[in-house]
Amino acid sequence: MTAAGKSEREDLADVDLVLAGDVRAFEGIVRRWQGPLVNMAWRYCRDRSRAEELAQEAFIRAWRGLAQWRRESSFSTWLFALAANVYRSDLKRFPTVDVPLKDAPEPSHPARQHHALAAQASSDVVRRAVLALPLRYREPVVLFYFHEMDVAAAAYTMKLPEGTVKARLSRARALLRRRFPQLEAEHAAMQFAEKEVEG
Amino acid sequence: MNDERRTNPGDMELDRILAAEEPLIPSSGFLASVMERVHEEAVAPAPIPFPWKRALPGMVFAVAVLGWGGFELARAGVAAMTTVPLTLPQISAAMIGPLQQTGWVAGALAVSLASWILSRRMVGRLG
Numbered sequence: 001m002t003a004a005g006k007s008e009r010e011d012l013a014d015v016d017l018v019l020a021g022d023v024r025a026f027e028g029i030v031r032r033w034q035g036p037l038v039n040m041a042w043r044y045c046r047d048r049s050r051a052e053e054l055a056q057e058a059f060i061r062a063w064r065g066l067a068q069w070r071r072e073s074s075f076s077t078w079l080f081a082l083a084a085n086v087y088r089s090d091l092k093r094f095p096t097v098d099v100p101l102k103d104a105p106e107p108s109h110p111a112r113q114h115h116a117l118a119a120q121a122s123s124d125v126v127r128r129a130v131l132a133l134p135l136r137y138r139e140p141v142v143l144f145y146f147h148e149m150d151v152a153a154a155a156y157t158m159k160l161p162e163g164t165v166k167a168r169l170s171r172a173r174a175l176l177r178r179r180f181p182q183l184e185a186e187h188a189a190m191q192f193a194e195k196e197v198e199g
Numbered sequence: 200m201n202d203e204r205r206t207n208p209g210d211m212e213l214d215r216i217l218a219a220e221e222p223l224i225p226s227s228g229f230l231a232s233v234m235e236r237v238h239e240e241a242v243a244p245a246p247i248p249f250p251w252k253r254a255l256p257g258m259v260f261a262v263a264v265l266g267w268g269g270f271e272l273a274r275a276g277v278a279a280m281t282t283v284p285l286t287l288p289q290i291s292a293a294m295i296g297p298l299q300q301t302g303w304v305a306g307a308l309a310v311s312l313a314s315w316i317l318s319r320r321m322v323g324r325l326g
Contacts (some may be wrong), residue, residue: 023241038225043290123216177209
């Protein structure tokens with residue numbers, strides 16, 4: 001049995017127990033999915049304490065709505081869609097950043113720092129810049145990379161057609177590329193460094 | 200990666216940065232805190248459902264009385280219209296000031312009510 005299959009069976013068993021009145025069985029669900037849900041929330045807001053609050057709220061909504069899970073999709077798929085809905089609603093009410101994308105800070109010049117540190121700082125700036133994208137472009141980016149670059153999974157979580165998600169991803173990438181034109185140069189530098197190490 | 204393969208170096212760099220995210224470990228108390236809230240929810244009494252069965256006869260009666268009242272009022276109004284000569288009401292100059300003020304107050308109340316209803320609907324739609 002694969003890990004995913006085992007987890008799916010455990011989820012089903014725990015859901016049945018919870019629906020039969022065993023509150024403690026919900027602990028198994030939280031234990032298995034706390035990591036993914038907190039990480040997903042983190043990608044939405046980049047604030048650790050808020051990510052945990054959001055994930056907690058998602059678990060509570062899941063607890064309340066467990067009977068509404070129709071078992072047409074896997075439990076994790078249902079849980080992710082529910083969590084995305086909670087995160088989206090909360091971020092609409094209390095946005096994370098008010099900084100427009102054009103005002104996102106530039107990464108500091110790599111030549112002045114140790115290369116690894118500079119690369120790390122540059123990556124952090126790009127990740128934070130995702131938060132400055134308009135929500136309609138931000139969410140596909142967040143969920144696409146959360147689902148390990150699986151467009152179908154991201155589309156299912158957002159309840160949008162795959163074509164729409166692809167179009168929004170493409171637009172989001174274009175916005176980020178325009179904001180960070182040095183990405184191409186960094187990619188070339190990275191490839192050069194890798195070749196040097198191999199050589 | 201599905202069919203999302205790219206050749207643009209900028210996109211490839213974006214993929215490298217955004218896909219390589221350090222996983223965040225939930226804090227040690229997270230599980231306990233979620234379960235505490237779940238237990239609170241479990242022991243909380245279920246919300247009392249609205250007693251439709253008891254309220255329905257009263258509501259039907261109230262609607263009927265209001266409807267009957269409205270109908271009678273309209274009928275009396277129509278009857279009065281036929282008997283009273285059509286002349287403009289005579290309002291004394293002393294009454295015009297208070298009437299205007301009452302009109303402004305009524306208008307302000309109506310605007311407040313409309314904005315309150317609108318804001319509630321907007322919050323409901325966003326939330």
